[in-house]
Amino acid sequence: MSDVARDPAALELLRTQRSRLADRMRPPWWHLPGVAILWALTFAYPFSSRFLPQGVRIWPILVVGVALACALQWGLARATGIKVGFRNLRYPPAGRPVRIAILVVGLAALVTETFLIGRGLLVAAIVVAALAVVAEVAGQQAALRGIRQELRGGGGAA
Amino acid sequence: MTARPDPLIHPITRLSICGLLAAGADWVEFAALRDAAGTSDSVLSKQSRVLEDAGYVEVRKGAVGRRPRTWFRLTAEGRQAVEGHLAWLAQLEEAVSASTRTAQQARPLPGDRDQPRRVPPPLLGSS
Numbered sequence: 356m357s358d359v360a361r362d363p364a365a366l367e368l369l370r371t372q373r374s375r376l377a378d379r380m381r382p383p384w385w386h387l388p389g390v391a392i393l394w395a396l397t398f399a400y401p402f403s404s405r406f407l408p409q410g411v412r413i414w415p416i417l418v419v420g421v422a423l424a425c426a427l428q429w430g431l432a433r434a435t436g437i438k439v440g441f442r443n444l445r446y447p448p449a450g451r452p453v454r455i456a457i458l459v460v461g462l463a464a465l466v467t468e469t470f471l472i473g474r475g476l477l478v479a480a481i482v483v484a485a486l487a488v489v490a491e492v493a494g495q496q497a498a499l500r501g502i503r504q505e506l507r508g509g510g511g512a513a
Numbered sequence: 514m515t516a517r518p519d520p521l522i523h524p525i526t527r528l529s530i531c532g533l534l535a536a537g538a539d540w541v542e543f544a545a546l547r548d549a550a551g552t553s554d555s556v557l558s559k560q561s562r563v564l565e566d567a568g569y570v571e572v573r574k575g576a577v578g579r580r581p582r583t584w585f586r587l588t589a590e591g592r593q594a595v596e597g598h599l600a601w602l603a604q605l606e607e608a609v610s611a612s613t614r615t616a617q618q619a620r621p622l623p624g625d626r627d628q629p630r631r632v633p634p635p636l637l638g639s640s
Contacts, residue, residue, distance in 0.1 A: 365525060366599075366606050369532040376533050376541070376549035433577065436545025437538045438584070447537075505537040509599075 377506035382499060383434045387492055389427045394491040396420045398484040401468040439502055447501030457494040460487060516600035521567050526552055526560045531569065531595040534587045543583040561585060569594060
């Protein structure tokens with residue numbers, strides 16, 4: 356086994372290895388469509404509360420949504436071999452605060468949809484929901500990019 | 514965080530394992546760690562056992578179907594040791610590059626053989 360102190364390239368080697376690890380943090384093909392379905396379910400909520408037939412309950416849909424979110428997280432960890440749990444809204448620290456943006460866009464879209472549906476502007480509400488899904492998927496991609504950047508940079512360690 | 518060498522993390526394979534686990538992920542799976550570190554299964558098993566026995570690495574074993582899955586993460590003690598060791602290595606790298614720069618600046622011209630040679634600072638284990 357070589358001695359790192361005699362090898363000035365030890366840190367450089369570690370940077371290369373971290374870069375290799377970060378490259379594994381690429382979502383499989385089904386991940387982003389899954390995220391899109393999850394957000395579509397979320398943004399369908401204002402419609403369902405108004406247009407769902409009598410007798411059909413909303414909570415099974417919510418359970419499906421939560422189960423889908425957990426399955427996506429588990430599947431991503433299994434496919435990449437890297438588990439990065441939820442820490443806070445400012446994670447990943449590299450780049451812009453993506454998770455805050457995801458939350459703000461989500462809340463704004465739900466409020467706007469509810470307002471538009473209340474005014475009878477159904478088409479406009481559907482357009483808002485579709486745009487919000489696209490924005491959330493883009494946000495998810497940005498978050499994954501931030502995580503890759505974080506892994507490449509060493510997460511604060513030298 | 515104090516920059517100090519840790520003899521347990523000093524060997525290159527263990528440095529790779531710890532450095533990768535300190536990169537920001539919560540848990541890293543065996544195959545991902547092996548591929549990123551560029552080691553074999555047996556080397557990773559052996560070195561991770563040493564780190565686990567020292568309390569630097571936590572190991573969680575599971576299975577997906579019939580395939581066993583092993584996940585690693587750094588303990589708080591391990592993280593502290595890795596960060597100290599990496600800071601020490603960064604200082605060392607800085608010192609080596611600074612001495613190289615100085616040596617290049619002080620390189621004697623051809624024919625100027627009376628110039629004294631600069632000696633790089635002593636490194637760990639080179640006594």
